[in-house]
Amino acid sequence: MLLAQLRRIQVVIKTEVLVLPSRIAVMLFALFLLTVPFYWPDPYLLRILTLASIFAIFAASWDLLSGFTGQVNFGHALFFGVAAYCAALLNLHLKFPPWVTVPLGAVAAVGTGLLVGIPCLRLKGTYLALTTLSFPIILMGLVFAFPDLTGGELGVSGLSRLAGSRVGEYYVCSVLMLGAGFLMWKIGDSKTGIIFHAIREDELAVRTAGINTTKYKILAFCLSGFFAGVAGGLYAHVMRIAGPSTLEVSLSFQAVIWAVFGGMVSIYGPMAAVFILFPLLELLRVVPQLRNLAFALIILLILLYMPEGLIPWIRDRIEKLCPRCKARNFTRRSHCRICAAHMH
């Protein structure tokens, strides 16, 4: 039984993963993440990777909503902040452990997604983007209006740790990140994902095809809110404080930057972007004065040459679409791996 399972995994790896360099890279990266504490248990490195994992979920969740359905959300921090505050309050007052508060926080984020998503469905494109921008700001006003509950500018602090140790926290976050990433990628690849795609390209046509686009847009809001909420809840427990900084405009912008920089409508693009940009910002501490400036300039320059995003640009250089069946193939192949058509 076990042997059969193993063999199945082996087959999947051989036929689905090892055939494409991008998938090999993802597998190696996952292996690296899962083993790093064994040969490099540096707490600073683990902290950076833990936070990068959390933000990777966050960036990918933005992509799931805005990249796929084209419902550009400029206030994605709303989900993150709501979940962070919710998880924090549940943990602090009701003493719920993190494995309860994080999912509940995410559910609260979904609720917020519904609350915001439904009225916003009437808005299109830039109207939607600029309107969503204001939601976290309004909520921030409420945070300050009810300091007894939210702690005002201090936030809700003194939360219990996500896990007993740094390594434990790291594993919770990185494994969840890999799982959530895979799930979101699968959603993007599924029938639902294709409808999301279609809504972005031509909503009218999708409606004409008899599909209830409203339902799908709400679904996108909820799914995205859920994953962003998971990220927010994890963040609260890793930082052990949920404060107004989780609702700041800069965090919303950050999600957009990560996603577009890495390449939208791919899920793995934004995630890779976080794992490149977040450590990069740490490396730039060697030039503390120029740190944020260098960061912004790097983004500008990369976009100038790779406006589709970094990861799609790299992918297109090592992989090609089969002219007949549109399956991805390694550039060096002369025949398609699926339909054996000539690649050139």
Added chain:
Amino acid sequence: MASDIIVNGLISGSIYALLAIGFSLIFGVARIVNIAHTAFYMVAAYAIHFALHNLGVPYLLAMPLAIVLVVGLGLACYRLFIDPIREHEAAVLIATIALAMVFQEVTLMLFKGHYRGTPPLLEGFLTVAGVKVAYQQLLSFVVVLLVLGLVWLFLGHTRLGLAIRTTAQDREVANLMGMDVARIAMLTMAISVGMAGVAGAVVVPLFVLDPFMWLAPLIMIMAVVVLGGLGSIKGSFLGAYILGFAESLVVFLLPMGSFLKGSVALSVMIVVLLIRPEGLFGIAFEEER
């Protein structure tokens, strides 16, 4: 109290109007959501401050110099970073965010995070309907109206202005009619940034300068533009005053909640949008395919 609300609303509304119309113009013509718009406003303000305090240039000379500088900078940014990736809407968006960050960081490096202020051009104040208004506020108000009037004349009564409005209405048709849409976009960028520059120049003596001063007005003008209807100059004008009045109403009627003035203004915008999804004067864009 009513006069307080009106006077304060008018003054804060005018600055929003000046910023929002510039933002709206470039969006209308080139579909660029220019997050860096208020960063140019900040650069103008700092340039004037620098000219005044470090170079000893008089205010009336520093003002046009700063505006020219900002227009040049805006055009350079447009040519170097925005125009090459015009086809990729998302990339343009991030490029403007990154530009705003660059301006913020350079300002932070050059001027540090200290708050800076400039003495007013005109000392003293006037009492209007029982409300004290500093001459400087009044001056800014007049300048704003003047600039807005000029822009209105330009857009409404010149061939170029007509071209800009046409492009804003329908880019593709304008292109088909033989207009050089790329050049018009350039020109609009110059006007838009120039207006941001004027706004910056006008607020120097009123506000306190710091490297993050671009963020708060950015959010407000985005709200103004959406409220008034994207691409509509008239809408932005009206929207600016509506939000200006909303803010000043909050301060006077809900003093304990005056920190909520931004939130309330944004809520007003959302309520209006829920009733009229295309804003007050928005053109319900045909779905752009």
Added chain:
Amino acid sequence: MRRGVFLAAAAWVWVLVSMAGSGWGADEIKVGVVGPMAFTQGEGHWNGATMAAEEINAKGGVQVGKKKLPIKLVKVDSNEFLNVTDATNAMERAITYDKVDFLMGGFRTEAVLAMQDIAMEYKKIFLGCGAAHPELCARVAKDYEKYKYWFRVTPINSTFLVKVDFLLLEMVAKKMATELGISKPKVAIVAEKAVWADPIVNIAQENLPKMGMEIAGVWRPSPVATDVSAELSAVQSAGAHIIFTSFSSSVGIPFAKQWGELQVPAAAVGINVEAQKDGFWAATGGKGNYTLTMNTYARVKMTDSTIPFFDKYKERFKEAPNYTAGTYDALHILVQAIERAGTLDSAKVVQELEKTQYMGGAGKIVFSKDHDVTWGPGFVTAIGTQWQDGQNLCVWPDGWQGIKYEGCVDYKIPPWVRAHYKK
């Protein structure tokens, strides 16, 4: 994708190399100075510590047992105003990669709470020099074993800030009564919307009538508002004689500037952190004249070391010390505790820190049970300073509890307020 992997790999090799390069310094004491280094607050942190370190090293360093070790400061830019996550990363990096032995500084409470947790996890002594919130020290009382490595050197905690605040208000009210004959002044409470200011507003609403004053209204602008002319119009319409201010953020500048420009006929008194800084005069274009704020340092003889410290600081950095420059005292206190303990062991140094009796620039520093700086006559009292024609002069204590520091001057009612009521 291969290139992405290559890039990532290269980046990590860089981390590895730079980590290997970080020196192990058993022959020096590394002190991390944490603060937002691009801002006045961070500059104060760094400058104060620099001055103290130079003094200590000039004397040959710190006597630890039989060895003399020099102090090495590590600049930890927390960037805490912009990004709280960044602040915690900076903290972690300072401890694990720069391998600092001790920490001091911090400003924004949300960030300091998060950074405190990290420092305590590594059992590193963290001397707070910036955040006033009681929670930071309440944690010591709640869980001593875990949080005992935290001490607050400056400022006094916000409960005491409130007391001083009311003493200042009382002084101004008395002046208004004796000089202008306003026996029952109307007070407008203008406090930024922040948790630290909430108790001040509540206590004021409760106590002002008992103190013989009337409340004209309460306004709570945003801490980062850039325009408060509407609030000022409202304050004036309400007929206030005194504006009782609580500002810790940037709003203090537009407030003071517009207050002076519109000549609002009400004296401004309270806390205005921006008015504590030297840059205030230039930032308000001189319109902030006559603003009265609670403060930590001024060129008056609070202890024997105040004036020498003040002068030396001003000469070296061309500006008056701000309260975050309390890192100067913090470093001296730390060094004395290390010398008494004869070791760098955190737990032992904590025991010695608890016995601190140090004559600092702002008064005598003695730590309370929960590791907070003690307030009161004979300890740190805090002072009130008023801007008078370009100089921030000490005007309080004006004989309170028999204290009047050498060099203090009298409080002046703003001339336009005087003119308005003396008809």
